[in-house]
Amino acid sequence: MExxxxxxxxxxxxxxxxxxxxDVACAAGIxxxxxxxxxxxxxxxxxxxxxxxxxxxxARIEAAIEVHxxxxxxxxxxLMAHFVQMIESELGGIPKLVVSEAGNFPEIAQFYADEVVAxxxxxxxxxxxxxxxxxxxxxxxxxxxxxxxVGPMLCMLLWRHSIGRHSAIxxxxxxxxxxxIDILLRGLAPEPGA
Amino acid sequence: MExxxxxxxxxxxxxxxxxxxxDVACAAGIxxxxxxxxxxxxxxxxxxxxxxxxxxxxARIEAAIEVHxxxxxxxxxxLMAHFVQMIESELGGIPKLVVSEAGNFPEIAQFYADEVVAxxxxxxxxxxxxxxxxxxxxxxxxxxxxxxxVGPMLCMLLWRHSIGRHSAIxxxxxxxxxxxIDILLRGLAPEPGA
Amino acid sequence: MExxxxxxxxxxxxxxxxxxxxDVACAAGIxxxxxxxxxxxxxxxxxxxxxxxxxxxxARIEAAIEVHxxxxxxxxxxLMAHFVQMIESELGGIPKLVVSEAGNFPEIAQFYADEVVAxxxxxxxxxxxxxxxxxxxxxxxxxxxxxxxVGPMLCMLLWRHSIGRHSAIxxxxxxxxxxxIDILLRGLAPEPGA
Amino acid sequence: MExxxxxxxxxxxxxxxxxxxxDVACAAGIxxxxxxxxxxxxxxxxxxxxxxxxxxxxARIEAAIEVHxxxxxxxxxxLMAHFVQMIESELGGIPKLVVSEAGNFPEIAQFYADEVVAxxxxxxxxxxxxxxxxxxxxxxxxxxxxxxxVGPMLCMLLWRHSIGRHSAIxxxxxxxxxxxIDILLRGLAPEPGA
DNA sequence: TATGAATGAGTATTCATTCAT
DNA sequence: AATGAATGAATACTCATTCAT
Numbered sequence: 001m002e003x004x005x006x007x008x009x010x011x012x013x014x015x016x017x018x019x020x021x022x023d024v025a026c027a028a029g030i031x032x033x034x035x036x037x038x039x040x041x042x043x044x045x046x047x048x049x050x051x052x053x054x055x056x057x058x059a060r061i062e063a064a065i066e067v068h069x070x071x072x073x074x075x076x077x078x079l080m081a082h083f084v085q086m087i088e089s090e091l092g093g094i095p096k097l098v099v100s101e102a103g104n105f106p107e108i109a110q111f112y113a114d115e116v117v118a119x120x121x122x123x124x125x126x127x128x129x130x131x132x133x134x135x136x137x138x139x140x141x142x143x144x145x146x147x148x149x150v151g152p153m154l155c156m157l158l159w160r161h162s163i164g165r166h167s168a169i170x171x172x173x174x175x176x177x178x179x180x181i182d183i184l185l186r187g188l189a190p191e192p193g194a
Numbered sequence: 195m196e197x198x199x200x201x202x203x204x205x206x207x208x209x210x211x212x213x214x215x216x217d218v219a220c221a222a223g224i225x226x227x228x229x230x231x232x233x234x235x236x237x238x239x240x241x242x243x244x245x246x247x248x249x250x251x252x253a254r255i256e257a258a259i260e261v262h263x264x265x266x267x268x269x270x271x272x273l274m275a276h277f278v279q280m281i282e283s284e285l286g287g288i289p290k291l292v293v294s295e296a297g298n299f300p301e302i303a304q305f306y307a308d309e310v311v312a313x314x315x316x317x318x319x320x321x322x323x324x325x326x327x328x329x330x331x332x333x334x335x336x337x338x339x340x341x342x343x344v345g346p347m348l349c350m351l352l353w354r355h356s357i358g359r360h361s362a363i364x365x366x367x368x369x370x371x372x373x374x375i376d377i378l379l380r381g382l383a384p385e386p387g388a
Numbered sequence: 389m390e391x392x393x394x395x396x397x398x399x400x401x402x403x404x405x406x407x408x409x410x411d412v413a414c415a416a417g418i419x420x421x422x423x424x425x426x427x428x429x430x431x432x433x434x435x436x437x438x439x440x441x442x443x444x445x446x447a448r449i450e451a452a453i454e455v456h457x458x459x460x461x462x463x464x465x466x467l468m469a470h471f472v473q474m475i476e477s478e479l480g481g482i483p484k485l486v487v488s489e490a491g492n493f494p495e496i497a498q499f500y501a502d503e504v505v506a507x508x509x510x511x512x513x514x515x516x517x518x519x520x521x522x523x524x525x526x527x528x529x530x531x532x533x534x535x536x537x538v539g540p541m542l543c544m545l546l547w548r549h550s551i552g553r554h555s556a557i558x559x560x561x562x563x564x565x566x567x568x569i570d571i572l573l574r575g576l577a578p579e580p581g582a
Numbered sequence: 583m584e585x586x587x588x589x590x591x592x593x594x595x596x597x598x599x600x601x602x603x604x605d606v607a608c609a610a611g612i613x614x615x616x617x618x619x620x621x622x623x624x625x626x627x628x629x630x631x632x633x634x635x636x637x638x639x640x641a642r643i644e645a646a647i648e649v650h651x652x653x654x655x656x657x658x659x660x661l662m663a664h665f666v667q668m669i670e671s672e673l674g675g676i677p678k679l680v681v682s683e684a685g686n687f688p689e690i691a692q693f694y695a696d697e698v699v700a701x702x703x704x705x706x707x708x709x710x711x712x713x714x715x716x717x718x719x720x721x722x723x724x725x726x727x728x729x730x731x732v733g734p735m736l737c738m739l740l741w742r743h744s745i746g747r748h749s750a751i752x753x754x755x756x757x758x759x760x761x762x763i764d765i766l767l768r769g770l771a772p773e774p775g776a
Numbered sequence: 777t778a779t780g781a782a783t784g785a786g787t788a789t790t791c792a793t794t795c796a797t
Numbered sequence: 798a799a800t801g802a803a804t805g806a807a808t809a810c811t812c813a814t815t816c817a818t
Contacts, residue, residue, distance in 0.1 A: 400685075401685040402685050402686055403597055403599060403683070403685065404599075405597060405599030405600050406685075406686055484681065484682075486745060487678065487681065487682065487740055487745060488683075489682075490744040490745045490747065491594075491596050491600075491748075492596055492597065492600050494748040495748075497747075497749060498748055498749055501745055501746075501748070501750075502749070502751075505745070505749075505751060506751060532754070532758050532760075532761040533761055535734045535737055535755075535758045535762075536734045536758065536761055536762045536765055538737070539733035539736065539738075540729045540730045541733070542733065543729055543732070543736050544729060546740070550680075550681040550685065550691070551681060551684045551691045551695055551699070553684065553685070553691075554685075554691035554692055555691060555694075555695030555696070555699075556695070557696075559729060560726070561729075566726075567722070567723070568730045570769070571727075571766065571769030572769065573769075574768060574769040575764070575765030575766065575769035
């Protein structure tokens with residue numbers, strides 16, 4: 001909806017507290033009171049912003065992973081491509097928002113941890129396990145590897161949607177991604193002797 | 195100072211806007227008005243929180259790096275140990291805070307980008323270059339590698355100081371670090387044929 | 389408007405600083421926040437109080453003077469009647485207010501000096517010049533005469549709207565006016581030998 | 583005392599409410615807390631400012647009037663000279679202050695009305711009565727004449743100590759006084775036929 | 777369904793006053 | 798006597814929320 005999109009942009013840019021519903025309404029091209037026809041209150045709108053947008057994206061990734069049959073290395077690249085997309089879209093504002101407001105919305109933090117982070121980690125662990133199973137990767141403990149896999153791109157995402165907007169320092173996240181995949185594949189390559 | 199410490203804890207937990215100066219005063223064990231004897235206003239206090247604490251920590255890292263003479267691999271571990279320390283201390287709240295408030299305090303974001311991020315990246319690039327020079331690492335472009343190096347630990351830090359506080363999901367960041375260093379050293383190992 | 393009238397009464401009685409906007413709202417029969425729908429802040433309301441009310445009154449005097457054709461003595465009485473009216477109405481609170489707050493609102497003082505005092509003096513000087521021209525008054529320098537003409541009634545006005553409200557001493561300003569006009573007309577009468 | 587003088591200047595310039603005791607202390611060259619060694623609180627200081635300074639001045643006028651033996655016209659000039667002095671000194675700030683703060687300090691207003699205004703009027707009425715008795719003035723009711731006598735100079739005084747400080751419009755109060763005395767003496771001159 | 781004028785609870789900030797030194 | 802750091806009551810102003818239209 002118009003309102004949710006406007007709210008996402010403003011919440012992500014200014015934070016929950018500093019965003020006035022009047023500005024959201026203005027950005028959505030409606031009047032202040034109209035918001036209350038669709039959302040009970042500001043918190044309700046905030047929850048909708050976080051909940052509505054991310055899960056479909058996650059489902060799309062899961063589906064794409066599911067049908068993949070080629071080398072795990074390509075699967076990894078496919079996964080990362082989704083990250084890159086999110087970095088470059090408004091959707092990237094959501095993780096930034098959740099990080100920022102976790103203290104004030106613990107149940108949002110929990111929801112995000114359970115529905116997004118846990119599911120995301122499960123996807124990655126499945127990919128890693130697949131690679132190990134197929135002998136493409138050397139044996140590694142998937143749980144410990146996950147943050148190593150997503151950390152760099154998550155940082156790019158948070159940078160892009162917060163500090164990076166106000167600094168001259170810029171990262172070429174596609175180049176960083178190439179470097180990371182290079183390191184990963186070498187780092188995960190099966191031991192010569194194994 | 196008492197006040198700055200209390201403010202850091204509350205700003206990091208709740209964000210700038212949602213933190214009442216009365217609560218800061220209460221946490222610092224003083225009266226509301228006393229804050230104004232030391233800081234012109236809430237914004238001034240916020241700036242002090244971000245500026246005063248981080249630069250000394252960075253200087254300490256720089257100094258430690260400077261005097262190191264052993265293998266670059268140890269240098270990398272030394273650097274990461276500082277990260278781990280920050281993850282585990284209150285200081286870790288500052289990056290979270292800056293990410294959260296970048297939109298409302300662009301000049302803080304800029305300051306952080308220039309004084310913390312840029313300097314931090316310079317340190318890392320120097321370490322990487324040293325490793326390449328000494329033949330310990332294969333030739334890589336340091337700038338593209340930096341986010342790969344710090345991303346995972348930064349994510350651990352942000353997690354610890356935001357979502358992680360409200361979720362059952364926990365990361366063993368020391369274990370993750372071991373895994374990352376393992377991947378890195380394999381991924382950066384000189385080509386056998388070189 | 390309701391708000392401006394309530395504000396005038398309270399500002400004049402208590403001064404700018406000692407008047408709470410909550411009291412203004414209460415006196416106007418509205419809520420505190422409503423004031424901010426019409427005025428940007430307290431100072432803005434103060435300026436409106438001073439600016440909106442006085443100029444129309446002055447314009448009315450100017451118009452009345454303009455159309456007068458009879459003896460200058462009657463013109464003088466007409467002018468003074470307007471003063472008496474102001475003494476007896478809420479409008480008299482404005483000069484008192486401006487005198488009181490000149491130090492804190494220099495631009496209000498300037499506005500009042502330029503738009504009210506200067507214009508008022510011009511009116512009076514025109515009346516005096518007319519009287520001299522028509523041979524009804526002996527030649528006098530109008531500029532030096534103005535304060536002599538308005539001083540007594542201004543004092544009555546300030547008294548009425550400040551000290552007089554809290555003292556048993558009362559002035560019959562209409563009687564004082566008669567005395568003053570008597571003195572003036574004798575004092576301005578053409579020299580017998582001229 | 584140093585403190586009272588500093589307080590008079592500031593109270594007169596800014597009003598009671600807008601004057602900070604810290605500024606008074608600063609202007610008096612002492613520390614904030616020291617004021618409380620001499621005055622119970624801010625109101626007490628305000629009362630002292632109004633009470634201490636004016637009565638001696640009034641007594642001096644009364645004494646000067648008492649010993650005068652010449653023509654009443656000179657007595658009038660003598661009286662007016664005291665007014666001029668007050669216009670030109672810091673003391674002139676007191677009437678302005680009392681007019682401004684009458685609403686918030688009714689008992690100060692009463693004190694001023696009873697001790698200053700009433701006594702001042704008595705002096706003037708005595709002078710007028712003397713003039714009438716000695717056949718220098720035509721018979722007039724003194725009470726009604728008083729505001730006519732003091733009004734112009736009081737206005738000059740209030741102007742000088744409030745609006746006039748912030749406006750380019752200036753009055754030559756000595757010239758105005760000459761004009762007024764001229765008008766008064768002509769206006770009070772005994773009827774030719776009497 | 778949509779509006780926007782009105783509300784009033786909530787917070788940053790000021791400054792008279794205190795009191796240990 | 799003199800200080801000035803600390804206090805906390807008091808007030809301007811904001812903005813989520815309501816509701817008559």
